[in-house]
Amino acid sequence: MEEKVQRDAGEEVAHASLPPSVEESAARSPAAIRTVWLPRGAVGLLERQHVLGYLLMLPAAFIIFSFIAYPFGWGVWMSLTNKEVGMPWSRVSFIGLRNYVHLWTTDGVFWNAVRNSFLYTGIATAVKWVLGIWLAVLLNRMVRFKRIVRAAVLLPWIIPTVLSTIAFLWIFDPDFSVINWTLRRVYTWLGWGYVKGPLWLGDPTLALMSVTFVNIWRGTPFYAIAFLAGLQTIGPDLYEAAAIDGASGWQRFWHVTLPGIKPITVVVIVFSIIVTFSDFQIVYVLTRGGPANSTHLFATYAYQIAMVGTRLGLGAAVSLFMFPVLGLVIIYQLVYLRMDQR
């Protein structure tokens, strides 16, 4: 085995076509290869790429198979049963696609959650994209206080979402909303009379918009910082060339900036769509899916059914309904990265 390692090492060196003196030192290497803490045979084995490769992949593969792949399969199975919290498995029965059919045909709240998830994701992603590029261009033009402003702007994205959403819960409070207080003051000041101000979380449409607003607030920094990194890869010579050709500021933005950040844009948007579509925290804290179950997303409705309502099988079916959309987005991303690498 030692000999084979030696030959392998020799071959590798020959591949690299190095001067003979180096080749000699490589041929003398087995003594040096041996480390203090491993027996000869083990070292030889570990020097083989496939053995070492599988060994190094083992911890990650173990975690992925036992806590992602297996639960996924388990979840698919659960969604085909009538499993409830505390129900012994002996009493659980296989009911085929009945959970899915029930949701699809008779559950109005489910369809509302589907609509909300798409609206929430669509609106939030579009606005975050526009605001993110705008903010990135502004940050890129900054000369002074760069670091501190960048860190400040990043804050909404890095601090725990639930904790910042609590601030919005108070900002949107029905009686003590600071927005409504300010509105009242402005109305009085302008002589428009008294205004109570809207119930930000009390009206179905407005509540969904408020929740979307918080998502935009939280996600814009991520877009901005990623786009900023993309902007910095665009060479200044491109802008100079465009300026010499007489391109206006907008034209330069459309024809130099946007194409320049396209690779990072695709990655950021795909990532953001996945995170937004499967979001849980903002809705959970602000509305718990209310008023009257009107602001549920897939994740909050699955939680509602499985953890509050104890129907685990049905809840698993709700969250698995996310899978086709997420799957499509992931496949798109994989194909795009493949094309990009070529």
Add this chain to the structure above:
Amino acid sequence: MGTPVGEGLVKRLLVFHLPLFFFIVFTLFPFYWMFVTSIKSTHETYNRNVNPYIPVACTTALVEQVRAFHLDGSALMDNCFYHWRHLLRDTLFVQWLKNTLFIAIVSTIVSLFAGITAAYALARLRFRGVDTFGVLIFITYLVPPTLLFIPLSDLIGDMPLLHLNLLNNPWGLIVAYPTFLVPFCTWLLTGYFRSIPKELEEAAMIDGATRIQAMLRIILPLALPGVVSAGIFAFTLSVNEFLYALIFISDAANKTVPVGVVSELIKGDVFYWGELMAGALLGSIPVALIYSFFVEHYVAGITGAVKG
């Protein structure tokens, strides 16, 4: 994008300073709001006739003390930091902070270890199935926790083969968090390892080092910035995690900061706003500090990851 020559001051103000100012107000206002609410008395918080932007009692006490040139800690405590004191002394907040740090540190270490080894293999070694592994890691990186939480909670409650119930136990979360941390670390670090020239390692191996020695002594030290940023992000991701912590942990004393604040400081219809805001701020400070020191790493991490 350099500033075009001859751009007027007014135009610069309108297209640059003003929008930037609004962005900063937009991002920072909720934090100001948390702070102001946390130092108001409950009476003040629920008074619609006073200006909510200014904490009157606290400011008055402060101004009086400055005028009299006499610092009185207990008066400040009563007027400004009543809720902070209550939060730290009479609630389980400190315990939640300890739980959060413990869970985040252990799961970060576990995930970094698995991530480093897997990323090295993916970036450097050729073996059958390496491409499949790479794609698999990438897919799992994109799978959101909300897709798996129901079966995973079932699994944590009765671990197969081991017959362990890890619900309501910090170790349940330490087992669950690597499900999103390992793919994340692996993905980030694979890009980082690829950016280190292969020649360095090959030179070391020609000089007689084994591949493992080259990995430990040459590549790992060079990859340290990448490992540090992966560790920081993994740490903050586990501090931020909410759904698993909400579902797996039921005893108040075992909760993490995000779950504890949301579930224990809101009792039915009663909201302890001052304590909620103080808790939200205190829970955010560690993460915010770490990030402000590593913001450059952070940007490099994103671009590196995108290139990878």
